[in-house]
Amino acid sequence: TNRVFSGIQPSGDLHLGNYLGAIRRFVPLQDTHECIYCVVDMHAITVWQEPEELRRATRELTAAYLAAGIDPKRAIIFNQSRVYQHAELAWVFNCVARIGWMNRMTQFKDKAGKNSENVSLGLLAYPSLMAADILLYKATHVPVGDDQKQHLELTRDIAAKFNNDYGDSIEANGLDREFFPITEPLITGPATLVKSLRDGSKKMSKSDPSDQSRISLLDDADAIAKKIKRATTDPEPLPPEIEGLKGRAEADNLVAIYAALADKTKPEVLAEFGGKGWGVFKPALADLAVSTLAPMAGEMRRLLGDPATIDSILAEGAERARPLAEETMRDVRRIVGFVG
Numbered sequence: 001t002n003r004v005f006s007g008i009q010p011s012g013d014l015h016l017g018n019y020l021g022a023i024r025r026f027v028p029l030q031d032t033h034e035c036i037y038c039v040v041d042m043h044a045i046t047v048w049q050e051p052e053e054l055r056r057a058t059r060e061l062t063a064a065y066l067a068a069g070i071d072p073k074r075a076i077i078f079n080q081s082r083v084y085q086h087a088e089l090a091w092v093f094n095c096v097a098r099i100g101w102m103n104r105m106t107q108f109k110d111k112a113g114k115n116s117e118n119v120s121l122g123l124l125a126y127p128s129l130m131a132a133d134i135l136l137y138k139a140t141h142v143p144v145g146d147d148q149k150q151h152l153e154l155t156r157d158i159a160a161k162f163n164n165d166y167g168d169s170i171e172a173n174g175l176d177r178e179f180f181p182i183t184e185p186l187i188t189g190p191a192t193l194v195k196s197l198r199d200g201s202k203k204m205s206k207s208d209p210s211d212q213s214r215i216s217l218l219d220d221a222d223a224i225a226k227k228i229k230r231a232t233t234d235p236e237p238l239p240p241e242i243e244g245l246k247g248r249a250e251a252d253n254l255v256a257i258y259a260a261l262a263d264k265t266k267p268e269v270l271a272e273f274g275g276k277g278w279g280v281f282k283p284a285l286a287d288l289a290v291s292t293l294a295p296m297a298g299e300m301r302r303l304l305g306d307p308a309t310i311d312s313i314l315a316e317g318a319e320r321a322r323p324l325a326e327e328t329m330r331d332v333r334r335i336v337g338f339v340g
């Protein structure tokens with residue numbers, strides 16, 4: 001079977017990186033795979049979230065999924081905290097994974113900074129909950145941006161260690177030796193790591209203090225166009241070929257964004273714009289971004305005007321996710337040796 005799982009945290013401002021690296025790529029997978037798209041509210045609280053703000057962000061992310069074209073009749077959309085099995089499996093994985101594995105995670109090191117004794121224990125254990133999200137559904141494919149690659153490698157390590165440590169018990173219970181699948185990351189397309197519009201050496205992120213560094217999914221047409229026109233660039237025209245983008249991080253980023261929004265490759269974009277200056281390229285990119293993102297922002301606002309409908313979509317999604325999750329957990333409890 002082919003099952004896709006991915007999740008996004010409802011924390012802070014959803015941005016173009018989340019859209020191009022993840023949400024936009026979730027949509028076509030609905031035609032070929034059984035898809036589960038989660039709003040990972042339990043991950044969000046690994047750093048402090050105001051409760052009202054967490055509720056708002058959960059609905060906003062759900063609205064983004066819907067506005068982008070995820071169909072809640074086909075895909076399962078739900079919020080993580082509703083399906084308790086995520087927490088239950090994460091605990092088992094906390095006992096399979098090693099502290100050393102967690103300490104090596106670059107995202108943990110970045111988020112903890114010099115203060116690693118005073119961050120939540122949840123932030124350290126975060127990748128173990130992420131592995132539980134994926135493996136609870138025995139997902140085979142996980143579409144994410146490039147920054148999640150290391151977490152997915154850890155998910156594979158946890159699956160392999162569980163299968164190995166409990167190998168005899170898995171067999172004694174008459175189950176498949178490869179009880180948890182070794183998941184494939186799907187990190188594809190031209191924009192797997194969208195950069196800040198101000199600084200091409202940094203990724204576009206929810207936590208960047210500068211609002212000008214990112215295009216928010218709720219930005220209106222005016223804001224989108226302004227941010228693109230003010231984006232940092234070098235003075236050179238665009239190169240005719242992709243090799244010419246080496247060492248030009250800002251130019252490379254804007255070409256990647258254009259390519260992803262136009263469903264083209266970077267060489268195709270350069271074939272069209274090579275030799276042209278920013279005075280031509282930036283307005284073309286602004287038009288393209290506005291024509292895709294502004295209607296989506298409008299649809300998100302419309303959906304957010306009716307939170308009861310959003311909440312019922314999440315509730316129905318959880319109803320569909322729960323039996324799938326429970327099927328795996330029933331086996332895991334037997335494998336581990338829990339009575340009952």
Ligand code: TYM
Binds near residue numbers: 005006022040043145
């Ligand atoms: P999160 O919430 O930070 O980001 C959500 C998705 O957006 C992608 N992304 C980007 N892609 C391209 N360019 C960027 N600048 C950019 N910034 C973010 C991320 O790669 C991600 O795909 N740990 C995950 C959430 C998670 C998850 C999961 C994902 C929890 N459980 C299970 C997959 C499967 C995270 O923090 O993503």
